[in-house]
Amino acid sequence: KQEVTQIPAALSVPEGENLVLNCSFTDSAIYNLQWFRQDPGKGLTSLLLIQSSQREQTSGRLNASLDKSSGRSTLYIAASQPGDSATYLCAPASGSARQLTFGSGTQLTVLP
Amino acid sequence: GAVVSQHPSRVICKSGTSVKIECRSLDFQATTMFWYRQFPKQSLMLMATSNEGSKATYEQGVEKDKFLINHASLTLSTLTVTSAHPEDSSFYICSATRDSKNEQFFGPGTRLTVL
Numbered sequence: 001k002q003e004v005t006q007i008p009a010a011l012s013v014p015e016g017e018n019l020v021l022n023c024s025f026t027d028s029a030i031y032n033l034q035w036f037r038q039d040p041g042k043g044l045t046s047l048l049l050i051q052s053s054q055r056e057q058t059s060g061r062l063n064a065s066l067d068k069s070s071g072r073s074t075l076y077i078a079a080s081q082p083g084d085s086a087t088y089l090c091a092p093a094s095g096s097a098r099q100l101t102f103g104s105g106t107q108l109t110v111l112p
Numbered sequence: 113g114a115v116v117s118q119h120p121s122r123v124i125c126k127s128g129t130s131v132k133i134e135c136r137s138l139d140f141q142a143t144t145m146f147w148y149r150q151f152p153k154q155s156l157m158l159m160a161t162s163n164e165g166s167k168a169t170y171e172q173g174v175e176k177d178k179f180l181i182n183h184a185s186l187t188l189s190t191l192t193v194t195s196a197h198p199e200d201s202s203f204y205i206c207s208a209t210r211d212s213k214n215e216q217f218f219g220p221g222t223r224l225t226v227l
Contacts (some may be wrong), residue, residue: 015115031214042207044156044218051213096171098214099146100207102155103183 002027002094004103012109013080021075021106024104028071030092034073034100035064037086044089048075080110113139116208118219125196126227133191133222135206141186142208146216147179150203162189196226 003026013019023033032051036044048057048064050073056065063076073090087107091100115138125131133143144163148156160181162168168181178200182193189208195201203223207216 034216036218041203041221041223044207046215046217049213049215079120093214093216097144097161098209099161100156100157100216101158104155 002092002101003028004090004101006088006090006094006103006106006108009104010107010109012111015080015082016109017110018076018078019078019080020107021077021088021090021108022104023073023075025071025073025090025092025101027092027094028068030068030088031098032093033064033066033073033083034088035073036060036091038089038105039086046055047088062066080108082112084108084110114210114217115139115214116206116217116219118222120222121220122223124225126195128195130192130211131196131224133193133204133206133224135189135191135219137187137208137210137217140191140208140210142189142206142210143186144207144209145183145189146207147170147181148189148205148207149188150205150221156205159191193224196224198226201225201226 007022035047050066060090061078087105089105093103119134147159160170162166162183170176183189205221207218
């Protein structure tokens with residue numbers, strides 16, 4: 001059974017800082033991995049999708065890396081802004097239906 | 113593109129009644145749809161996976177007779193919470209995939225409160 005751990009659970013940084021969110025998973029037999037953000041009381045917004053054959057993906061100020069063999073992914077946010085404040089969730093896809101397993105998330109607060 | 117909607121966004125009902133939640137893919141045909149629930153301060157837990165025209169596959173511990181899922185078309189899946197009780201109060205979120213990349217797109221969620 002896939003288990004996902006995200007570290008840290010919460011993070012507070014001043015605006016402008018670069019930061020790294022960590023995700024680890026126990027079953028390396030994944031099809032892909034998605035990073036999402038969730039604002040309070042809202043659904044999930046997909047940020048990046050990394051296929052199992054890829055090492056990283058970039059979108060604007062976001063860069064996600066994947067080391068499938070070691071069961072790790074990181075999300076790098078450059079030049080953080082207050083609008084980046086949200087909970088960030090990592091979810092590898094595995095199993096016959098390629099279902100996502102979610103970590104508990106990292107709650108990010110960017111202070112103006 | 114890849115927009116998923118849910119209706120209603122919020123629902124309050126009395127204990128013992130049934131509630132239906134709709135999930136629609138607005139601009140694509142969804143090969144697979146997923147239903148999740150999320151309790152306060154917790155992460156998402158997969159409830160079931162459904163494909164159009166076939167029975168849903170439920171995760172262990174999820175009562176299929178209580179959480180009825182119908183996936184009647186490639187753009188619509190419904191979750192019916194039957195005989196709802198206060199412990200069913202939660203945030204229900206659906207997602208859909210559209211192609212072989214298997215990227216999941218999520219709806220905005222439905223907040224269910226059972227009194």
